[in-house]
Amino acid sequence: MQAAALEKIFVKGNEAVAMAALEAGCRCYFGYPITPQSDIPEYLSRELPRRGGEFIQAESEIGAINMLLGASATGVRAMTSSSGPGISLKQEGISYMAGSELPGVIVDIMRAGPGLGGIDASQADYWQATRGGGHGGYRIIVLAPASVQEMYDLTMMAFDLSDIYRIPAMVLADSVIGQMKESVIPNPRPVTVLPPKEWVVRGREAGEAQNVVKSLYLGDGEMEKFHWKMAARYEELAEKECRWEEVQTADAELIVTAFGSVARIAKTAIAMAREAGMKVGLMRPITLFPFPKKAYAALSERCKLFLDIELSTGQMIDDVRLAIARDAEVAFYGRPPGAGSLPTPEELFEQIRKNYPTHA
């Protein structure tokens, strides 16, 4: 026990993201200060230069995402991070990166919105993240950590998935997970077979093929072909890369579904419900895109009642509804983001009790 305890480090979720980025070989970070994610640039402004990396506090979120585009085009691993108002500004660059098939990691520590909103935890950027966010029709990989350990592990995974599929990857968390501290095992970078980056701009000797990183397609059928190619890649992602966590779903009469911080709070509510004799389980998607549709479909073959809980008026519920069997139902409990709206386990337990099927 003691030996294991010594290996762990006790850090904030935001710091875990920064540490994982370093371990994953991130060479460049570009960002702009915004609460509640400033621990990430603060950490990396200290640590990246020491390791021969580059840190730039950009002139704007637009500047930062385009620096990420430029760095990524040369083949290095690079990252930016922000929160809602800044992520909105980054959408232009994210669209260009998606159109240019560029990898890159974007961290969104969600805060309340719309507009300036507030600094409290939110899950109301689910749609923006999972639908692509910018113009033109594209998806990005979206990973939703629910613990500080997952902030670490999923950040590393975001770099790998982004490189493998040449799709920007987002780590989507909120100020609860970003600001809380937990023990983390600083896992070494996983050994992943990555495809060679033959597409990078690098300067070229005579006779070598010209590499162009671009999103402009003007030839007849070129753009359409690009879209179908990406659609197939999204399908491949859905086949191979869906990740989720199930807790006590085997005998559940009611399955609570939530992601990120809310799933953490729900876990304790479910434990309370089990103690009270109710058969309740948890389905927590870890990849929000690709959304684990097949896992939901399988669960809904047996359990016909879901309770979707979000820090919004309901966004992920769209995906849950699309994924489950037609005769299964989804109840909803939401706390739109803002000061004082973070639900407690006791509150979610009450919702479980209220929605629990009476026949059971």
Add this chain to the structure above:
Amino acid sequence: MRYDVFFAGYGGQGVLLAGNLLSYAAIHEGKNVSFFPAYGVEKRGGAAMCTIVFADGDTGSPVVGNPSVSVLLNQLSFDKYAAKVKQGGICIVNSSLVDTSAVALPGVEIIMVPMNQIALDMGDVRMVNMVACGAYIEKSGALLKESLEAALKKALPERNHKLIPANVQAMEAGALAARG
């Protein structure tokens, strides 16, 4: 076992350091810990609070609606959070700054500890958070005093390690006062 404790006061009372200290102590005992802070936008004088959950297994929710133990260091925190303490739980109050007479808490054990006075008597009012930690481990029995001593080394920067003996004494004084 799963333990939870809620600390609240105003910024500058060392609430977050106390939370960190208890977290390191729990880690020292091989537990899983979540430390969830919340504070006002001001650096000093605003509200400061944190919730610490520690367990042998999964810590579950970092947010706790009805804490089993609350340690409330000023009047504002007491007025706002005392009523949330779970039935059968413990409310440890800094009686130097808090008047509890207006509030009845049936089913909750209220422990009055004159934390500012004790800290002042030991020579430094800034040790009020250490007095509070001592009172907490005494009443909850959740952590060993030795673990807190070990945690001090982790939570305090190296240059402040010379202050550790005084902090340990403050914890012991807090424990003694809580024993009643």
Add this chain to the structure above:
Amino acid sequence: MKQIFTRPESLKDVATHFCPGCHHGSVHRLVAEILDDLGIRSQTIGVASVGCSVFLYGYFDVDVIEAPHGRAPAVATGAKRARPDRIIFTYQGDGDLAAIGMSEIIHAANRGEDITVIFVNNTTYGMTGGQMAPTTLPGQKTSTSPYGRDTAKDGSPFKMAELLATLDGVAFSARVALNNPKNVLNARKQIKTAFRYQVEKKGFSFVEALASCPTNWGMSALDANQRVTDEMIPCFPLAVYKNSANL
């Protein structure tokens, strides 16, 4: 027979989409000649912008990143920081650099990024059809200033070469023109100096090239060349505004 004129190696053997009389082709050629002269083609990465300059990768025989509108200096910053051993240049028009991309150019310049910026100023948005640009001359009629640019409402033209020269981060800033052989020779010289700054890692270098746009100006190529002399140069004087290392 002795060959006295040839295509630079850094340019592809293709026809461009540029209109007759347009100076983009001249600027392309000069930049390509300099890449050849300095022997840096194999190290060079171009950053294309949005507008008539977007097809950079179709004409230059170097690797190219296409940047969002106005963002080329930020993209170049990321590329240069990731690959400091490469020669990175952006090629931007006036709408791209001085309107939507003003923030990116000012900050990249102020950071003193070791990149070279080629700025083609033709006082109009060429590709979208001749709308008013931040460098449109006072009184100039365009498709969105049909009564002429009104400085009381639209402001006055930005003088980018002068403006950037005031920043500590800028090592070299010059304005050139391409409307006669003398100006072309001078343009070649200044573009070469700008790239030498980067080769020698001496900081941010900037060349503003006054260019004609006969199509959108509604002029013949020769009249357009004359307009550069008569109207543009008086507003945008040709000069080296900063040459901090005297290269």
